[in-house]
Amino acid sequence: MTPVSDAPATPSSEISAAGQSVFKLFSRPMLGQSFDGIRISIASPEKIRSWSFGEVKKPETINYRTFKPERDGLFCAKIFGPVKDYECLCGKYKRLKHRGVVCEKCGVEVIQSKVRRERMGHIELAAPVAHIWFLKSLPSRIGLLLDMTLKDLERVLYFENFVVLESGMTPMKRGELLTEDRYYQLIEEFGDEFRAGIGAEAIREMLVDLKIPEEINQLRDELRDTSSEARRKKIVKRLHTLEAFQDSKNSPEWMILEVIPVIPPELRPLVPLDGGRFATSDLNDLYRRVINRNNRLKRLFELKAPDIIIRNEKRMLQESVDALFDNGRRGRVITGTNKRPLKSLSEMLKGKQGRFRLNLLGKRVDYSGRSVIVVGPELKLHECGLPKKMALELFKPFIYNRLEERGLATTIKAAKRMVEKEKGEVWDILEEVIREHPVMLNRAPTLHRLGIQAFEPKLVEGKAIQLHPLVCTAFNADFDGDQMAVHVPLSIEAQIEARVLMMSTNNILSPANGKPIIVPTQDIILGLYYMTSERANVAGEGMIFSNTMEVKQAFDAGVANLHASIQCRFRGKRVHTTVGRMLLADMLPERIDFQAINKLITKKEVTKLIDHTYRMCGTKDTVIFTDRLMAMGFAFACRAGISFGKDDMVIPEAKRKLVDAAQEKVKEIEKQYTDGLITEGEKYNKVVDIWSHCTERVADEMMGTISTDTVLNKDGEMVEQPSFNSIFMMANSGARGSAAQMRQLAGMRGLMAKPSGEIMETPITANFREGLTVLQYFISTHGARKGLADTALKTANSGYLTRRLVDVAQDCIVREEDCGTSIGITVAALVEGNDVVETLGDRLLGRTPVSDIKDPITDELLVKAGTIMDEDIVEKIENSNVDSVLIRSPLTCETTRGVCVTCYGRDLARGTRVTVGEAVGVIAAQSIGEPGTQLTMRTFHIGGTASRQAEQSHQETTHGGVLKFHDLITVQDRAGRYVVLSRNSEVSLHEAVEHEGQVEAGRERERYRIPYGARISSAPGSVVEKGTTFAEWDPFAMPIITEVEGIVKFGDLVDGVSLRENMDDTTGLISKEVTEWKGQSSKKGDMRPRITLKDVNSNETLMMPNGSECRYYLPVGAVIVVNEGDHVHGGDIIAKVLRQSTKNRDITGGLPRVVELFEARKPKEHSFIAENEGMVTYGKDLKGKRRLVVTPDSGEPMEYLLPKGKQLAVNEGDWVRKGEPLMEGSPVPQDILKVLGLEELCRFMVNEIQEVYRLQGVRINDKHIEVIVRQMLQKVQITDPGDTMFVSGEQVEKDDYLLENVKTDKRGGRVATCTPLLLGITKASLSTPSFISAASFQETTRVLTEAAISGRVDTLNGLKENVIVGRLIPAGTGNILSQLKKMGSLTKGEKSTQGGEQHVAKVASSSEVTEG
Structure with missing residues (x-):
């Protein structure tokens, strides 16, 4: 690796030799070269020799008698430098005055011994060998260049086959492999007309002869002409490698080594142990092996040994060099004395114990x-x-310094002695030193x-x-x-x-969600809850005080009880309150209203209070206030003396009745099952549902019993007041425990899960106070054990997730104020079922709108574009008629290599605008990873009790208004009700507007999806009240419903093949189920189980209203509820598919689901989505797949091959919209991006990940997930390269793509087009532009091999690469320095040192200087 320097050259030519020596004496040690980037490339043999200080010729290390390094050996002092500071090996020259002298006797330079950490040697190989990284790291680079397979290459390199180098007049092709026999046969036949070679020499010759530019042109032509996808991929791969070599100025033959570098001896030490033995680094063994074999080969050459012996020796040399670089990559692992594999150079870098992660990233x-x-x-x-x-x-150092300054100690040694004796003055000075x-x-x-x-x-x-x-x-x-x-x-x-x-x-606020994290918990909460409770009929009730001092005196004197209801004057107003609350009011900050604490204080209230205080009064007041709250809470928790006793667990009287009633209902279901009215699956679902409801009712009853006390008030009337039951107070205040745990103590434990995750039908009706029977106890152990096993697993998994997240996001830093983009994402309130999960206000807080937000009705301007929305603005929007807002997002930010302030918005940990230089990527990764350990591995809830929400089986209105139906197709059943037959129908609820005596639909308030098979009880346009149920459906079964009246005819339902009649053991009844017929030979070949409806009279197949035939195809697992020949009416159910709903809520739940989403993996049961809208028809089936065709109004029809037997979400003749699922299952994130675009993908990822965290009650701000998704979308795939440098199908950085397009456009060329790529976090981390960051993450050897071939330059933009090279990170305070450096402010400093050098040069030239 070579630093790419930007440091100015020192004008050394102007300084005389004497001046330079003076300058050397007085110069500060340079902090090392200043550089802007690091390049990595393949080292040429000349380069390796230029690094080296001498050739290592002998395998010896040190002399066994003198323990001095052997000359020309692996530890040779002549090559690597002296063992002792400023002392040559033979001892002729000692001490500093001989600095720089080379001893004529032993040849050692007199210098510091630390050069043994930096000086390298080399081994001249007698025969060239291939570098194993370029050979075996897939895809094999040597193989790609020569267009040979790895197998063939190995055959040549390891001396099994010959390779043709020059074919001459023979029929052989260049690069063809020959066996030994064939080679000798051809030699006899053709003599010198052709040449073949073997081993690394032959491969090297082929690489030297390779003409890269010609190859590239030839491949580009071939790429244009080829139509085969596989061939195209192969060409692109090869082209990449060839272009990498061309651009990086690396020569291909450098991948074959002629010289091997020997790393400095201090980096592979030999340490004496007591008892005369030595511990040594494995590298020494590996180097010894190489030197031994190399020397033996040289000797064989001198002796002119037979070819076969030399070839064998060359092969062994190749193997020993392979082991040195990467032991175990090929062939057998070389082991040491104790059968332990030796650690090669690759192992030194790889993994947690490697150089990167152990010494460079963690110190x-x-x-x-x-x-x-x-x-x-x-x-x-x-x-x-x-x-x-x-x-x-x-x-210590600070104390020594102070002691000397004060004159209490004359030297450091004296100071040390004083500290060791722990004299009195030392403690005084320690107090001073640590102050502030x-x-x-x-x-x-x-x-x-x-x-x-x-x-x-x-x-x-x-x-x-x-x-x-x-x-x-x-x-x-x-x-x-x-x-x-x-x-x-x-x-x-x-x-x-x-x-x-x-x-x-x-650090009062949490960076994950912007809520306070410095919040009282446990005892403090209990104390505050106790002191703010109100109790009827106690001393002091109804008293009136003039100020808080009086209240305090009355309380201290015992006149007024802590819980007494009183009136008091506070801040000029008379308030109705209690004694405890007035004591609390005493420490309330000025700007906080008394009403904030004039209530029963629970943990939620305290959090709100601290949040409010922080926003209103700032940090200082908040800190003082929380400290006082803590003191007060502890004091009163102590006074309250709340304990935990078994009598506090009150079992509700109604429990017995509720359990009996549930058992009755279960008996009724069992009876229906025995009568054959419902299937086993339905029975199971219904039973589980009954018990879920029962458990909830018992819990509610228990909470009702325990939460209030009935007491006499001072007028002698019975009144209800909040209970002072200890356990209830602990749970209700949020101090410890939850309603779910209380339910198990005093209600009933409820349903338990089996180890497989299924819920058992029989619940535990007892609770912990009554005690469990042996059977119940045994059932409980499943859940508990599973919980423990999960905890161990999830800690490791969660840590690994955090590491991957940090790695992918580490270079995402706030780079500028505003990128000026006009695109964003739309957010609205999150609604699930009938509940608002997250309000619009919550989602908008701290974000920036793309354009001005106006009230849609009053047209009032609520917030200007580009303003970060704070609490007041958000409240204004909540109270207006705005339903959704287009906001800026890190996802759509156009800043290169980071995000801008406006797109990111508020810094959650400070509550203000984020500052330039904030490492938002790492914050996002930590915010998502930190709660990871709280997520479940599968489904482990309180001691394994099943968490199953009762399924939604109807839809009710959340507001009053007018109903409108969209895309609704219905049929009337026998009872006259309407049954929904469309898959994607929606009902919208509009405000009711009076117009000329008529009620009309106004603005849309809500939209509901209505599932297939729902029965509707309200007509379109009807006015409904809030809470009206207008549609009902069976949540446990997906019905198949007839559309017309007719006679049932079965098709391809062959008993024993595609149909199974299940006789129930308990009931003796028979139910018909469609089974998997694949793999069974049937004469008809492929089967399509179906039910067809025939006309009652003519026996012809009936037609549906949309013109297609009345055929209903049945998926595997469908239960048929009609018999052949039955007469059915429109709207009747002919078959049902049971939903697997009663496995717990999250099948892939918790942590694995989050990982699956971030890694952008295909879910196990993934669904297909429609790529365009159109009409669904079934095509001809293909190889066990079902063909589905979607035909749009105009354009080409799209075909989908779906696995047979899976439940389809559409029927023949349905009209599907773009992006709708065609079958049951989770959609694939890549499909969403391809079909619906970036915004929809963002919405999907954010909602899916948030749902997992929300189930565990963890709050994370959306923007953190957006930052990570942004990092996953950094690459694009070229679809049409135009006139750019790219190749079709190539994956490139988004920034590089845009840059290249701008350049091409300026030249007047045709720009490239691309599609965005969604990479999983591991893949995205490995394909980051920084090779140092990628190498320190995973797959070190592969990353470094790739980077070396392309001669990559790491410009050190991220955090990780800067930590590794030992510089300040370009974030936070380090960001300011890197900005200054870019602006050139630091060059002034460099100029000033140059001035100093020139001044010294002048002085030196005018005076004689001699060196002692």
Whole structure:
């Protein structure tokens, strides 16, 4: 790798030799070369020799008697430098005065021994060998250049076959392989007319003869003419490699090595162990092997040994070099003495223990310590308690310095002695040193940036670090033995950064969702809840006070109870409140209204209160307020003395009745099943549904019983008040526990899941207070065990997801103020079923609208384009008639290599505009990855209790208004109700507007999808009230419904082949089910099970209203509910397909689903979506696939081959819209992008990922997901290259594509066209423009091989590559420096040092200088 430099050259020619030596003495050590990028390319033999300081000729390492390095050996001091500082090997020259002298006796230069870390040697090979990376790293680069397969190449290189080099007059082709016998036969036949070779020499000759420009032109012509897709792919691959060589100025023959570099000896050390043995790096063994074989080969050449022996030796040399570079890549792994595989150069780089991840990305730091944490409730928010002993050790240098300054110690040694003796003055100085010197605390695992925060240390006795309770949430810390590490920022800049950016008081909001993260929890909440509760008929009720002081005195004196309802004057107003709330009011910040706390305070309320305080009063007041809240909460939790007793678990009286009623219903279902009215699947679904409802009812009853107390008030009347039951208070306040856990304690445990994830039909009707029977206990263990297994799995998986996310997003930084784009994405409130999951306001907060937002009715301007919407603006929009807004998004931002401030919007952790230089990619990755451990691996809910929402089986209106139907096709059934036959019908609800005595439909308020088979009870245009049910359907079965009246005729339903009659063991009844017929030989060949309707009289096949024949094709698993010859009416159900709904809600749920989406994988049961709109018809089936044709009004029909037996979402004759699913299953993200475009893909990804997190109650802002999706869309695929440099089908960076098109357009050429590509996060990380970042992520050897061939330059734009090369990252404070550098401000500094050099040169030339 070579640095691409931008440093000015030193005008050394102007300085005399003497002057230079003076300059050398006084010069500051240079911080290394200044550079803008790093290029990697293949090293030529000359280059390797130029690096080297001498040839390693012997395999010896050190002399066994003297322990000195052997001359010309692997540790030779002459080549690599002296073993001791400024001392030659034989000891003739010692000490600094001989600096630079080369000893004439032993040939060692007198210099510092650290050169042994940087000086390289080389081995001259007796025969060339191929570099295994270019040979075996797929696709084989040597193979691509020579157009040979890897197998053939290996045969030549490992001396099995000859290859023709010059065919001459023979029928042989160049590059053809010959066996040994054939070769000798041809030699006899043709003599010298042709030439063939073997081994790396032959391959090298072929590479030298390769004329790259001619090959490229030939391939381009071929590419134009070829029509075969496979051939095209092959040509493009080869073309890429050839062009890479042409552009990078690498010569192909450099892939065959003639010289091998030997890395410096200190990087492959040989260390003496006690007992006279040595520990050595594996590389030494590998190098020894190479040298031995090489020397033997040289000797064989001298002895003119027979060909066969030489060939064998050459093969062994090739193998030993392969093992040195990448042991185990080919052939057997070379093992050491103890049968352990030796670690080759590739292993040194790869993986977690490799150079990149172990030493370059993660380093150990000094000035750090770790200890157990304990709680420090008396600390302020910005403080932490640091044990004295620890502080003394950490701040040693500062203490030494102070002691010397004060004159208490004369030398460093004296100061050291004082500190060791722990004299009194030392402690005083320690106090001074740590005053206002922040330290950083870190708790592993650091999942997001709040895992490291800065505090001011406070010296404490003992050995444990004290931590403020309110920062525990951010660190995810508890005090059950957790440990934390302390780090000391040394430089003044580091201290400023720690104080301004990392201080705990400056990190009140969570970067993931912008909500406060410094929020009281547990005991504090319980205390605040207790003190703000109201109780009837207690001392002091109805008293009136003039100020808070009086209330406090009355409370202290015991006159007024904490919970008494009183009146008091506060801030000039009389308020109705309680004593506890007035005590709380005493510390309320000025600008916060008393009504904010004049209520029962739960965790939600506290969060809201702190959020409000932060927005209204700023950081300082918020911090003071939270600290006071904490103190107050602890104090009153202590006074409350709330405990946990078994009598607090109150079992509701109605429980028995509810359980009995549910059992009755289940019996009824069982009876229907025995009578054959329903299938087994339906029975199972219904039973599970009944028990789900029952469990919920019992839980509600229990909450009703436990949540209120009936008491006498002071007038002697019975009144209800919120309960003071301990367990209820804990759960209701949000301190600990939840309604679901209380349900298990005092309600009923409910349904449990089997290990497979299915829900068992029999629930546990007991609760923990009553106790479980042995059977119930046994059933419970499934869930509990599964939970434990999952926890272990998900920690690793979640960590790996975070790593991939960080890697893909690390170079996404805010680069500029505004990119000026006019495109965006549309957001509206998120509605699921009948519930608003997320309001429009929540989704708009902190975002920027693309254009002005106006109220659609009043036309009032609500917000101007380009304004970041804050809480007030959002409230205005919520109260207006706006339903959706087009906003700027990181996804559509046009900034290159990053995003702009306007598209990103608000910095969630600060509540202000994001600043240029913020690393939003890493923040996004951490925000998504950090809650990953809270997501389930599959479905593990409270102790494995099944979480199954009762299925939605009807649609009701959320507002009153007028109904309108869209795309609705219905048929009237026997009862006169309308049955929906269309797949994509919608009902819209409009505001009712009076017009000339008529009610008309006004603005649309809601839209509902109505499924196929629903029965509708309201007519179109009817006026409905809020909460009217207008459609009902069976949620557990998908029916197949007749459209006309006729006689049933079965087709291809062959008993035992495509039809199975199931006789139920319990009922003795028979049900007919369509089965999988594939693989069974039937005379008819392919089967299409169907039901046809015939005319009652003529027995002809009936026609549907749309003109197609009345045939209903049945999928596998369909249960037929009619018999052949039955007479059916329109709207009747002839068959049903059961939905697999009662596996838990999330089949691929939790973490695996998030990973599947981010990796852009095809879901296991994926569906196909229509690429254009049109009419559906069934075509001729093909090889076990069903052919579906969608014919648009104009244009070509599209064909889809769907797996047979899968449930289709459309019927023949249906009209489908673009993007609609054609079969059941999850859509493929790539299809959505291709068919529906970027915005729809964004909506799909955001909603799907958010749904998983929402199920776990985790809030993440949409923009984080958008940032990651943006990074997944950085590549495009060229469809038509036009006159550009690209090749059709090539994948290129979006920025490069746009740049090339601009250039081509200027030349007047035809620009290229492309389609966007969605890459999974792993793939996107590996195809990043920075090869250093990609190599440090995964597949190191492949990435480096590719980069070296193309001579790639890493311009160091991301964070990772800068960390690796040891520079400041171009984000945050480092961004300012990199901006200055770009503007050229740093060149002034360089000029000034040049001036200094010239000045020294003048002085030197006027005076004689001699060197001692």
